Amino acid sequence: MDTAQERTAEQELPYNVFAKACPSRGTLEHVTGRWGALTLGALSDGSLRFNELRRRVDGVSEKMLSQTLHALERDGLVLREAQPTNPPRVDYELTPLGREVATRLLGLIHFVEGRMDDVLEARERYDAARGGL
Amino acid sequence: MDTAQERTAEQELPYNVFAKACPSRGTLEHVTGRWGALTLGALSDGSLRFNELRRRVDGVSEKMLSQTLHALERDGLVLREAQPTNPPRVDYELTPLGREVATRLLGLIHFVEGRMDDVLEARERYDAARGGL
């Protein structure tokens, strides 16, 4: 048996992202994926329309933004509100669950942004040690 | 000009992941990417050898694990320690910076795992509303 002391109060959860077949892995990918993370981050300031969102998430194509929003809506993280006006107006906003995810995500994003100098420095060291060979 | 009131006490950081050309976007992708996130998560318990890591991150191929580790090492998040023994032994562990990233990442991972029931429920509602059309 393994020393229970070592496993730091780990809950026996039904979902484990490290297991290949676990559905949580798919959701994590929606959340942390290239466009998913940025979309959730952008929406954390409040609701946005499709094209507003598209401008905030610099570089995303219509296709990928649409696809990303569908996945996040399906997972219950984003709410889509279409108003039957003309011209049409559609607002996207985070659900309560989505807000919790976005908060954690933004913590990570801001941390990475704040440490980019260290990262860039590490890269130079790595490249210097390897490129010189 | 934009109303300064709207921008909620936002620091003027030199790096902004929402900008297409910012290097922080690349690092975020290494960290949150499919295998990057799981690798960092697996290493947060302590150092692991290549094949131990491979078993923990269920489903990763040798190629992708190797590639992922190189990217994380280059960004200064993972430390590689090779011992010139025979057979060779190589240990991977998180750097202090890597530990901070992994902590935030695990917070997100555990949160998602803990809310998977809500996510799965949301999916059923979504599919029921759409599949029935």
Added chain:
DNA sequence: CCGTATCCCTTACGATACTG
């Protein structure tokens, strides 16, 4: 304005085989 559909290219990825 809000998307979907199509085309097409590039990258990611996995399987396998091989080297130190």
Added chain:
DNA sequence: CAGTATCGTAAGGGATACGG
């Protein structure tokens, strides 16, 4: 054990055009 090399497939993703 710890990887690298090569190959083929599958998915990601951008551009454009078009529909509601």
